[in-house]
Amino acid sequence: MGTHNGREITGFSQAAQECFGKDFQSLTDQEYLALVALLVAPSRYSPATHPGENENRVARIRSVIAGTCKPQSHSDVFYIDCVQ
Numbered sequence: 001m002g003t004h005n006g007r008e009i010t011g012f013s014q015a016a017q018e019c020f021g022k023d024f025q026s027l028t029d030q031e032y033l034a035l036v037a038l039l040v041a042p043s044r045y046s047p048a049t050h051p052g053e054n055e056n057r058v059a060r061i062r063s064v065i066a067g068t069c070k071p072q073s074h075s076d077v078f079y080i081d082c083v084q
Contacts (some may be wrong), residue, residue: 001014001015001035001038001039001042002038002042002043002046003042003043004018004019004046004048004049005018009042012024012035015035015038016031016035018048019031019034019035019046019047019048020047030058031047033058033061033062034047034054034055034058035047036058036061037054037057037058037061038054038057040077040078045057056083057078057079059082060078060079060082060083061079063079063082064079064082069081069082
């Protein structure tokens, strides 16, 4: 899950605490997707350090979930064609 304030973050529970200051179970859907978004590239999509990039990726993930966009292939983890 990357690093935050120089500390290695491992797992969703720790990421929820570090990024949002709350327990994993207390996350909103938007906050949960923000953590999902960072999995592919934590330093690029961290909601704490790159909120705009993270929000853009969350929007692309939402498009895939809603079925309004499809990944180019199984290896298209960035959902390039789903840019809003």
